[in-house]
Amino acid sequence: MTTTLERPTTATVEPQRPTFGSGITELPLLDPPTTPAPPQRALSQATDEELFSRFGPIIGGFALAWLICYRLLPWNGLVGYLLVSLVCILALTAVVGGLRGGITEVQDRVMNVLVPAGALIVFVALASAVIFTFYRGFEALLHVNIYTQDMSGIGPKDSLDKGGVLHAIVGSLIEVFIAIAIVVPLGIGTAVFMTEVGGPYAKVVRTVVESMTALPSIVAGLFIYTTVILTGILPKSGAAAALAIGVMMLPIIARAADVVLRVVPGSLREASLALGASRWKTVWHVVLPTARPGLATAVILGVARGVGETSPLLLTSGVTSSLKLNPFDGVMTSLPLFIFSTVRSGEPIYEVRGFGAAAILMTLVLLLFTGARLLARPRRDKSRTIRAPRQTTPQPAAELPSGEPVLVEIADSPYPNDATNVRPTGGIK
């Protein structure tokens, strides 16, 4: 049996209809195209009409708002204009949507404009806060002495060539460092206790710690002020301020570390225990290394919070204008407090100094934040290598060349960066 696949070569030859039962099967053939096929439409691109109904209302809205604000009603002013524009854009979008479809179309089109507009407002506000700080403090930042001198003997009328915020920077760093030195071991230790030891007592601790995250920072400051400063244990000093920051940060860091440790996959712990490791070794060699990026993020974000916190310091550290290195020796200024005491003084030069300090504080926080991001970022392409523990028993030379540490490849645990939203996907492979 033969099948004909070829189209007849000449059109003049009439294809002969095979008689029934001749043993020849004829496949249906495509007719030669009479008109060229229309070009395929690119599905990801909008048509001209769609583009018009998407962007037309935006242009129209701005123009209509101009008419309303500057010609019809006395609402001129940038904020008013932008708000009216938004309303006009939404109204025009709704009208265009209504011309093209029903209520569903209108809702979809309006939300397509409203959602990005809302996000835009938020990010513009954030950018304006950051840029405004640097813009107002720029003049102060240009002087080198702002980083190398303190404010002792500097009057409100002295120019920016004299005096600086070194004492505040050093004060902030000392206070936060002391707070961290106290809080991090306690916080992570508590988290280990809550997740690894467990039991009803750990539940009590967890409940108390979690409810203490609601402690307003000013109340933490008031607590230290009443118990430590008024009772005369410490004067108003850097150490007292560090205690106040610590009291404020302790529940926050303990809780964040608890969240991070809780999502360490249970299978890892069980594998370690099944291999005969003690619980302590399991915690030290399996749980904590797995949670390392998450813990680091939790700590760094806690530090960023501590550096910027002002209200507990207001009560506990006092304000001074000279550089101090001893946290137990009386009042000590920090950056937020310096900013707070200068910006509302009404002296223009003081205000500039305050904004300069704010810009430095912002830089400090940005650096800490970026550090936390880098630590927590999942490194997908570049996997981390760790050394296998040194062999204690001699191994056959063929299997293991002597002196060569075995490199075990483990993918970095791809936890998301924020300590509070860690998910146990992935883990060590």
Next chain:
Amino acid sequence: MTTYLPTRPEGVEDTPRTLKKGMTGVDKVFEISATTIGTIVLLITGGIGLFLLGNSIPTLRYYGWSFFTETQWNPEQNVVGIAAVLGGTVSIAFVALALAVPLAFLTALYISDYAPPNLKPTLISAVDLMSAVPSIIYGLWGFFLVMPYAGDVARWLHRWMGWLPIFDVQTDPNSAFVDQTRYIQSAFCAGIAVAMMVLPMIASVMREVFSQSPPGEREAALALGATRWGMVQSVVLPFGRGGMIGGTMLGLGRALGETIAVLLIISQAEELKWRILETGTNNISALIANKFGTATGAQMSALLTAGLVLFVLTLIVNTLAAIVVSRSRSGADAEA
């Protein structure tokens, strides 16, 4: 071929090996030290609560309910009450939420459903950065950059919507000379700065639950021909409702306790009022920051009581938020 099984010698009984139940050396030390650290932290954190409570009981016993209804804070005349600051605290927090919640909702929705995928990580980082910016920076931003504009907006609201009691200001909006100072340093202005602080918190909780909504149901909605908003409305929002409420309440908890931005922006007034646009208000933390320096003895106890009230308010709000988040469908697999 035959296999011989080993036979047991006659007269020997099987005795089970004794298993040690307790822990061995290192583990004991580990558990004891971990428990000790846990106890220390429990004592520190629980101690604060007990200390506040212990100091508050005499004050509350002495002043009774008038502590909550009196608006003046005049320890010299033995008149102490937190009605004014409590009202100010609540009104600032609600202004902040009224501004922050819609914007946070739109931002979260933009990040989870509308933004181009390659922009998402940047936007998430930006929201996280926003929550790391110190509150004093937002205070400066609110005081120096936003307040003039906020004053204009307040005057506009007063002129056109002044018939609403909350938008009323005790001045004539249509007079030839407008007293702009009546419209600044108000709960509204402070609320804007506080909104910037709570917004990233709310937005990240909402984004988290939005992005956890099941992809199968999303795709099903789209495959049935739903528009993007239709899909969001029918899948994402019902799924994320618990997270939306919980995130809002967490934001409320933070907004209640904010000090420094409020202290920078407001002009203090001891008056219980709901005219949020009018200058002059106060909140509990600003009260503490202002009065602690001169307070002694019983006044200190009164301040600690005010602190306790603030703490309890925050605690209730946070606990409710935690319950709402964990009860919702979205919270069910968040812990897994």
